[in-house]
Amino acid sequence: MKTISRYIMTLALLLTAVTGAWADELSESFTTNHEVSVYTGEHFKITVGDVGSGKGFYLAENKYATIEALNGEIITKVELTKGYYYINNFYCEVGTTNISGDVATVSGVNNTSLTFTASGALQIKAVKVYYTAPEPAVEVTINEAKSEASFQMPQYDVTATYTIKRDISVDVTAQVGDGTDGVRYRVKKDGNNKFIPADMEMAAVPALFTVNDDIEQKALTQTQDYIVQIYAIDAEGQSTGDPMTFATFTFEPGIYAVKAVAADGSDYAGETALSNTFQLFQGYQVEVAAKEFITYYKDEPLYADTETSADAELYTISSVNGDQATLSAAIETAPSRTPLLIFNNSDEAKTFLLIPANAEPNLQLTVAPEFVGTLEATTIAASTDDQNNYALNGKAFVFVKNDLPVGANKAWLSISTGVPSARITLVFDETTKIANTNITNITNGEWYTIDGRKVNAPSKKGIYIMNGKKVVVK
Structure with a gap:
C-alpha cells in the first residue's frame, strides 16, 4: 500500500505519470x-x-x-x-x-x-x-468514499494500490458561526465557578463549528475523520498555547479560532488554516462604590445581569436645570449610544455585569442634550465662559476647571447656558418616584440622601434612599 497526498480529481494525472514511464x-x-x-x-x-x-x-x-x-x-x-x-x-x-x-x-x-x-x-x-510498451488498458477501481483507487500494471505483473488522501489544507475550510471575524458569544459561570454558554445549551455548541469540503460542496460532520482544534488568539491574530478540543475547552472569555486537522488513519491529510476569529465574553464589568453612581456609554443596548447585578440600577439624565440634573425612571434595557448613570443600590462596593441585548428596546426615552458620552478615551475640556463642563465624582457632577482625561465609555455634562455652578446634584422627578410617604409615618430603616450621606431620618422633604429603595418624602 502506498499513500500519496493528492485530490480525487487528480487521479488522471497519477495514471499519466505511471504510463509515461512505460513509453x-x-x-x-x-x-x-x-x-x-x-x-x-x-x-x-x-x-x-x-x-x-x-x-x-x-x-x-x-x-x-x-x-x-x-x-x-x-x-x-x-x-x-x-x-x-x-x-x-x-x-x-x-x-x-x-x-x-x-x-x-x-x-x-x-x-x-x-x-x-x-x-x-x-x-x-x-x-x-x-x-x-503498449498503452495499457488500465481499469481503475475507486471505492465509494473516493479515497482509494487501484489498478493493475500487466507490464510488470504486479498490482499497486494507492490510497489517495485529500489534502484538507487546500480544499477544506473550517468556520465558526456565520464566518464573520469577531462573531461573539456570551458565557457565564455556573454553580461550580466554571464558564458555560450563557445563551444556549452546551449540546448546541458543536453546531457553531462547521467544516466544508469545497470539492464536493457539502458540509462535513465530525464523523468524517477529522478533529476540530480550538486555539486562543492574541491581539495580532496569532495562536497562543496548546490547541484544545471540545472535551478540553474551558470557555474562558477571550478570542479564539479553530482548525480542522486530519485524524490518524483518516481519508484526509494536513490541516486547514485558522478560521475566522470568534469571541467569548461575559459582558462589560463595571465597578461602583456603595451608594454611588458611575457614568457609562456604549454603542449597543445594555441591561444589568439579573443573576450577578441585582443591585445595579440604570438611569439617564432627562433634563438639567440650574444646579440640578433630573434622573429618568429606572431603565430595564438602555438603548445604544445612551449616556447612562449606573447606581450601586447596596452598602458595599460591587462589580456589576452589563450585558448587550439582542435588539434595541422599544422605549421612549428623553435624554438631556447636555449629557454626552464617548466611546473612546478622550479629554473633557476645561470650562470656558461659553461652555461649562461637569464630571461625575460618584455622587454629583463637579465643575471641570482644567482639562480632564477620561476613559472610554464615559459620560459628562456639557452646558452652554446659565450661570456656572460648583456642582450639579442628581434628583429624581416626582413623576418617576418609586415610593411615596409622609414624614409623619416614617418607619425605622437605613436612610441616605440621594448623594449618599447617611441620616437618622429625613428632616425635610425630598428624595431619599431607605433600605435600598428610593423614597419621595413630602
Whole structure:
C-alpha cells in the first residue's frame, strides 16, 4: 500500500505519470553462432520460414522471416548484423532498410510485427529489436468514499494500490458561526465557578463549528475523520498555547479560532488554516462604590445581569436645570449610544455585569442634550465662559476647571447656558418616584440622601434612599 497526498480529481494525472514511464524506448538483443530457425525471447519471437545451411539465421533466396512482439509491444526499429554473407539482398514489408557496413537498420516500423524476404542468400548473426510498451488498458477501481483507487500494471505483473488522501489544507475550510471575524458569544459561570454558554445549551455548541469540503460542496460532520482544534488568539491574530478540543475547552472569555486537522488513519491529510476569529465574553464589568453612581456609554443596548447585578440600577439624565440634573425612571434595557448613570443600590462596593441585548428596546426615552458620552478615551475640556463642563465624582457632577482625561465609555455634562455652578446634584422627578410617604409615618430603616450621606431620618422633604429603595418624602 502506498499513500500519496493528492485530490480525487487528480487521479488522471497519477495514471499519466505511471504510463509515461512505460513509453520509454526499450530493446532486446539476440546473438548466435549456431543455426537457428526459431528464437523466443522475453518480448519478441523470430521465426525463419525455410532454414538453409550455415550459422545464425540463414535465409535462402526468396525465403522469409518474421519478427513478432509477444506482449503487444510496438516495434520501432530493428538492427540486423551480418554473418558470413552480406546483408544487401532483402526486402522488408514495413519500414525502410538502411545498409551501413555490416549492419542493416529497419526503421519507421511502429508495428507489432514485421516480415522480410531475402532476394539472395542471407545470413544474420545478431538481431536487436527496439520497442515501446503498449498503452495499457488500465481499469481503475475507486471505492465509494473516493479515497482509494487501484489498478493493475500487466507490464510488470504486479498490482499497486494507492490510497489517495485529500489534502484538507487546500480544499477544506473550517468556520465558526456565520464566518464573520469577531462573531461573539456570551458565557457565564455556573454553580461550580466554571464558564458555560450563557445563551444556549452546551449540546448546541458543536453546531457553531462547521467544516466544508469545497470539492464536493457539502458540509462535513465530525464523523468524517477529522478533529476540530480550538486555539486562543492574541491581539495580532496569532495562536497562543496548546490547541484544545471540545472535551478540553474551558470557555474562558477571550478570542479564539479553530482548525480542522486530519485524524490518524483518516481519508484526509494536513490541516486547514485558522478560521475566522470568534469571541467569548461575559459582558462589560463595571465597578461602583456603595451608594454611588458611575457614568457609562456604549454603542449597543445594555441591561444589568439579573443573576450577578441585582443591585445595579440604570438611569439617564432627562433634563438639567440650574444646579440640578433630573434622573429618568429606572431603565430595564438602555438603548445604544445612551449616556447612562449606573447606581450601586447596596452598602458595599460591587462589580456589576452589563450585558448587550439582542435588539434595541422599544422605549421612549428623553435624554438631556447636555449629557454626552464617548466611546473612546478622550479629554473633557476645561470650562470656558461659553461652555461649562461637569464630571461625575460618584455622587454629583463637579465643575471641570482644567482639562480632564477620561476613559472610554464615559459620560459628562456639557452646558452652554446659565450661570456656572460648583456642582450639579442628581434628583429624581416626582413623576418617576418609586415610593411615596409622609414624614409623619416614617418607619425605622437605613436612610441616605440621594448623594449618599447617611441620616437618622429625613428632616425635610425630598428624595431619599431607605433600605435600598428610593423614597419621595413630602
